[in-house]
Amino acid sequence: MSCSAAAPVAAGAPTEGAACPRNDAVGTSRILEVDAASFPRVGLKSFPQTLPLQDKEVVLTFDDGPWPPTTQKVLQALAQECVHATFFLIGRSASEYPDLVKRIAAEGHTIGHHTWSHPSLKRIAPDEAVAQIERGIAADEKALHGVASATPSTPFFRFPGFESTPATLDLLQSRGIVVFGADLWASDWQDMTPQQELDLLIKRLNVAQKGIILLHDTKGRTAAMLPAFLRYLRENGYRVVQAVAADQQKPPAVDMTRAP
Secondary structure (H helix, E strand, C coil), X not given: XXXXXXXXXXXXXXXXXXXXXXXCCCCEEEEEEECCCCCCEECCCCCCCCCCCCCCEEEEEEECXXXXXXXXXXXXXXXXXXXXXXXXXXXXXXXXXXXXXXXXXXXXXXXXXXXXXXXXXXXXXXXXXXXHHXXXXXXXXXXXXXXXXXXCCCCEECCHHHCCCHHHHHHHHHCCCEEECCCEECCCCCCCCHHHHHHHHHHHHHHHCCEEEEEECCCHHHHHHHHHHHHHHHHCCCEEEEEEEXXXXXXXXXXXXXXX
């Protein structure tokens, strides 16, 4: 296998990946270009549409970081298996740990946005909701690039608790920002052991067979169970897809389907 840059393709179309140094790793099988024109809102738990995934393809997403004690463990597990994910960052945390934000991006992951301080945008005044969105994006961009901007370099956003309003949905769509829900999750905000979380996630995945998976890189139980879950994906024929912005330069993905 050899490394090659991905050529531009239509939104939603797959792009071949590059090599992983470990032939027994899970790998990232392909990257999927996503834009707001084709996919303004995705995730079947909230919306009628999701990403165009084939059976046994998953997109891994992590919310609420960065948080050094656990995010670093999540990054280590992903790197060990040559897997790329999407991290929906809280702006306040990004401003506190900019080096970790830069590391997430440097390791090839997609950076999305998750407000400034994680309130329910349904339960605050409309102008406060807009400020939460804009301030969060600006903080993430400053952590990444050193300059605050309300225009995200990766136009992906997830609502805290999936709690949107018609006004905030319209605002994001007008700005060309894709809203991510999810197709399944591990309920890792609940008190459980890593093994219980793993069992629950596997059970739900076996029903769904594919989809956008929501996890939290701020949860110790998730960081602990992630290596086993990635092994499960590989051993059971699942493939990891990375979502990227359609007009963004993409990191090389890893196609382990061609590994000897």
